[in-house]
Amino acid sequence: SYNGDTVTVEEINLTKRSNGIEYTYAEVYDSTAKKTYWIDQRAILASISSQTTVNYQATINDSARSDKTYSAPALSSWSSLTGSTNSYDGDKVTVIASAVTTRGNGTSYTYLEVKYGSLTFWIDSRAVLAQITSSIIENYSAVIEEGNRTDGIYTNGPALTSASTMTANASAPKYEGDRVTVIKKDTTTRGDNVIKLSY
Structure with a gap:
């Protein structure tokens, strides 16, 4: 019933059940519902449904999109909940991996891992694909x-x-x-x- 709400993650806890299986829960403040609650991280984070290794040269074409760059495919880990706003529009990169992510609402996105000099980051494929x-x-x-x-x-x-x-x-x-x-x-x-x- 909170699908699509914007939340702020305030705390993360790892739980272990008697059968040895571990689960991660996040305490979030839901600014839409105006309440705080705990929820399974899988309802917040995107899951990576496939990942492949590639190797080709490309140029980032992001002037009309203003995509952020991430340490992993966006929203697939806690570290990738926020991205950098550094602009690489027009820069040449080497694409080294491709990952398809699926979010809690069922929407899928493709992110590409690229090498730019000594940097490596992930960016929405629509900023790179033909x-x-x-x-x-x-x-x-x-x-x-x-x-x-x-x-x-x-x-x-x-x-x-x-x-x-x-x-x-x-x-x-x-x-x-x-x-x-x-x-x-x-x-x-x-x-x-x-x-x-x-x-």
């Missing part, structure tokens, strides 16, 4: 000709546009010479303003 800027329905035959290229095959959308397209599902050279039907063309723009076409 954006689909146009989409055209197609219907024509073509032949895959990789030549000296080593393109990846992505089954869930254009590369780097979502958490599931951080890494390729297969290698395009294995399909060299295969005839295909092109059914869609998407244009994506990355944070470093590089434009890519995906078919």
